Amino acid sequence: MYLRNTKIALFMLTSLGLSACGNSQSPALTEEPALTAEDAKKFIDDAQAELAALQLPAAQAEWAYQTYINQDTAAVTAHLSGKLTARASELAKESAKFNNVEVDPDTRRKLNLMRNGLVMPAPADEAKAARLSQLGSELGGMYGSGKYCRSEDECFRLTEMANIMATERDHELLLEMWEGWRQVSPPMKELFAEQAELANEGAKELGLADVSELWRGSYDMPADAFAAELDRLWGQVQPFYEALHCHVRAELGEQYGEDVVSQDKPIPAHLLGNMWGQTWGNIYDIVKPEEKLDVIDVTAALAQHDYDEVKMVKQAESFFSSLGFEPLPETFWQRSQFSQPADRDVVCHASAWNIDSKDDLRIKMCIQKTGEEFAVIHHELGHNYYQRAYNHLPLLYQGSANDGFHEAIGDTIALSITPKYLKQIGLVDQVPDASNDIGMLLKLALDKIAFVPFGLLVDQWRWKVLSGEVTPEQYNTAWWELREKYQGLMAPVERPADAFDPGAKYHVPANTPYTRYFLAHILQFQFHKSLCEIAGDEGPVHRCSIYGSAEAGKALNDMLELGQSKTWQEALQTLTGKDQMDATAILDYFAPLKGWLDEQNKDRQCGW
Ligand SMILES: [Zn+2]
Structure with missing residues (x-):
C-alpha cells in the first residue's frame, strides 16, 4: 500500500472525479450568480495552497505516530489530520458552488477531484469532525498495538503470528493463532459503526447518499457502471480461481484429513498460509506438483x-x-523504517510515503x-x-x-x-529450464489468482455497511457470507456473537479502500x-x-x-x-498452469 501524504483514511487526494456532468447535486450552499470561471480558478489555486500547508505537518505527525505509537503521537496526529480533514471537507463542499459555472475542462476536473478526494468526509459540526478524527486514530492504534496473549507472559504480535500462519503445519496451532488475532477486533466494532455514521453525515453534506457512493464514484465513470465493470472482470477470472480452489482443497484434504478439510464444503480459512486466507503462496509445499521441479528459493x-x-x-x-x-534521495535512506524496532509499537504494515509531496520519499516496513x-x-x-x-x-x-x-x-x-x-x-x-515453469506459475497463482476474490469482497462488504444495507448486528455474518460466496472459504470454528472479523484486517480499521x-x-x-x-x-x-x-x-x-x-x-x-481494463492478460500469463490444473482436477468434485 502507499500513503501519499497523510492520515490513511481521512483525506487523500488520490481518487478521481466523476465525469463533469455526472452526479450533480443540489449544494447546500446558496449559489452566487456572479461567480465566474476566473473565480473557480482562484478558488482551486487557493485551496491547493492551503491544503498543501496543512498536509505537511499532518504527514509528519502521522509518520511519527506510525513509527512510534504512544498517547502523545496519537493525539498530535489526530489533531493535525483532523484539522486537515475538516478543512478539506469544507473546501469539497464549497467547490459545489461552481457546479453550474461554465469552466474549462481542466478546472472542472480539479473541482471534481476536490470533492471526490475524501475517504471519510467529516461533518461540518466541529465536535463531530473531531470525534471522527479521534475514531480513526483509535481504530488504527488498536490494530497497530494488537496482540494475542496465550498466557500472562506469552504474547504474540501480528508479525510473529503471521510467520506461524505461513510456516507451521499443525492445524490446531494455526487455529489458535487465527482465533487469537481475531480477539483484537471485537472492541473495534462499536467505534467502527460510529465512524461510518459520522462519515455518512459528511457524505450527505456533499450531496451524496452515503460514503459508498463517494468511494464507487471515483473512477471516471458512474458508480453503478463501475460496479458492473468489477463484475465483468471477476467473471473473466472466476473459472481459473475455481480450478485453483479445487486443487488446493484436495491437497489440503490429503495433508490434514478430510474430517478437517471436507471436500464438498468451503475451505477452512486458517489453513492457507495467511492470516486472512488472501494469498496462498505459503502453502506451496502442500499443493505443489509431485514431480521434482527446480524452483528457486x-x-x-x-x-x-x-x-x-x-x-x-x-x-x-x-x-x-x-x-x-x-x-532515491539521500533522505530516503536516513528517514525510512526498514526494521521493526524492539522497544516500541509501530505500524508494521508496509507503506510508501512522500511526506512533502516533493522528494521526501520513505518506506516504512518491518522487513523480513x-x-x-x-x-x-x-x-x-x-x-x-x-x-x-x-x-x-x-x-x-x-x-x-x-x-x-x-x-x-x-x-x-x-x-x-x-x-x-x-x-x-x-x-x-x-x-531453471521451461519444464520447471509449472512450479513457478503455481506458486505465483497462489498469491495472484487466489487474491482476486478477496480483493473484491472487502469493499463489497464495506459498501453494504456504509450504505446501511448491512447493520452492525449483521457485520460478521455478512462478512462470512461474502467470504464463502467469492472465495469459497469458511470460518474454521463458529464465531462468537461479539466477533468482528473484518476488523482483524488492517484496511478496515485503517479505512483504506x-x-x-x-x-x-x-x-x-x-x-x-x-x-x-x-x-x-x-x-x-x-x-x-x-x-x-x-x-x-x-x-x-x-x-x-x-x-x-x-x-x-x-x-x-x-x-x-487500450482504454479498458482486461483480465485476459492475467489468464494469458498463467495459461500453462490452467491446463495443468484441469488435468489434476479431472476426477475431482469441484465447487462449494
Ligand atoms: Zn502498495
Whole structure:
C-alpha cells in the first residue's frame, strides 16, 4: 500500500472525479450568480495552497505516530489530520458552488477531484469532525498495538503470528493463532459503526447518499457502471480461481484429513498460509506438483548472499535505476523504517510515503529477509517512483490515475523478478529450464489468482455497511457470507456473537479502500504484458523481465508522470494502447498452469 501524504483514511487526494456532468447535486450552499470561471480558478489555486500547508505537518505527525505509537503521537496526529480533514471537507463542499459555472475542462476536473478526494468526509459540526478524527486514530492504534496473549507472559504480535500462519503445519496451532488475532477486533466494532455514521453525515453534506457512493464514484465513470465493470472482470477470472480452489482443497484434504478439510464444503480459512486466507503462496509445499521441479528459493538465496534489510532495498532501487529512473534521495535512506524496532509499537504494515509531496520519499516496513518481502520492497518502491514522477503537477493532480494504478505499478515491477533477473543480479547461478515453469506459475497463482476474490469482497462488504444495507448486528455474518460466496472459504470454528472479523484486517480499521487491490491485480498483468512487448522480449510473458530496458522505463514513466491529470482510461491507453481494463492478460500469463490444473482436477468434485 502507499500513503501519499497523510492520515490513511481521512483525506487523500488520490481518487478521481466523476465525469463533469455526472452526479450533480443540489449544494447546500446558496449559489452566487456572479461567480465566474476566473473565480473557480482562484478558488482551486487557493485551496491547493492551503491544503498543501496543512498536509505537511499532518504527514509528519502521522509518520511519527506510525513509527512510534504512544498517547502523545496519537493525539498530535489526530489533531493535525483532523484539522486537515475538516478543512478539506469544507473546501469539497464549497467547490459545489461552481457546479453550474461554465469552466474549462481542466478546472472542472480539479473541482471534481476536490470533492471526490475524501475517504471519510467529516461533518461540518466541529465536535463531530473531531470525534471522527479521534475514531480513526483509535481504530488504527488498536490494530497497530494488537496482540494475542496465550498466557500472562506469552504474547504474540501480528508479525510473529503471521510467520506461524505461513510456516507451521499443525492445524490446531494455526487455529489458535487465527482465533487469537481475531480477539483484537471485537472492541473495534462499536467505534467502527460510529465512524461510518459520522462519515455518512459528511457524505450527505456533499450531496451524496452515503460514503459508498463517494468511494464507487471515483473512477471516471458512474458508480453503478463501475460496479458492473468489477463484475465483468471477476467473471473473466472466476473459472481459473475455481480450478485453483479445487486443487488446493484436495491437497489440503490429503495433508490434514478430510474430517478437517471436507471436500464438498468451503475451505477452512486458517489453513492457507495467511492470516486472512488472501494469498496462498505459503502453502506451496502442500499443493505443489509431485514431480521434482527446480524452483528457486529466493529466501535461501538472499541468506546465502548475506542480504540484510538495507541491501535488499538497495537491490530493488537498482532495478528502477536500470530502467532509467534517478536514484532515491539521500533522505530516503536516513528517514525510512526498514526494521521493526524492539522497544516500541509501530505500524508494521508496509507503506510508501512522500511526506512533502516533493522528494521526501520513505518506506516504512518491518522487513523480513524472505523472497516474499523482497518482492514487497520492489512494490513499495514502485509507489515512491510513481509519487516522484508526478510531483511536478498541481497538488490535485498528484495521485494515481485510478487508485488501482498505484498498487499495480509496484507489483508490475515485482513480476519482473524472474529467474532471469535473479541470475543477472547474481543471486542465483542458473535459470531453471521451461519444464520447471509449472512450479513457478503455481506458486505465483497462489498469491495472484487466489487474491482476486478477496480483493473484491472487502469493499463489497464495506459498501453494504456504509450504505446501511448491512447493520452492525449483521457485520460478521455478512462478512462470512461474502467470504464463502467469492472465495469459497469458511470460518474454521463458529464465531462468537461479539466477533468482528473484518476488523482483524488492517484496511478496515485503517479505512483504506480495498477495490484498488483488486484492480491492481488485473492491471499489473496488462502493464507487464505491454512493457515486455516494448522491451522486445520474445519469450512467454511469465519469463519476461524488463530489468535493464530503458525503452520500457520510458514508456512506464510516460504513464506515471500523468498522475491523475488525465482520466485513468487515457493513462491506460498511454502504456497499453487500450482504454479498458482486461483480465485476459492475467489468464494469458498463467495459461500453462490452467491446463495443468484441469488435468489434476479431472476426477475431482469441484465447487462449494
Ligand atoms: Zn502498495
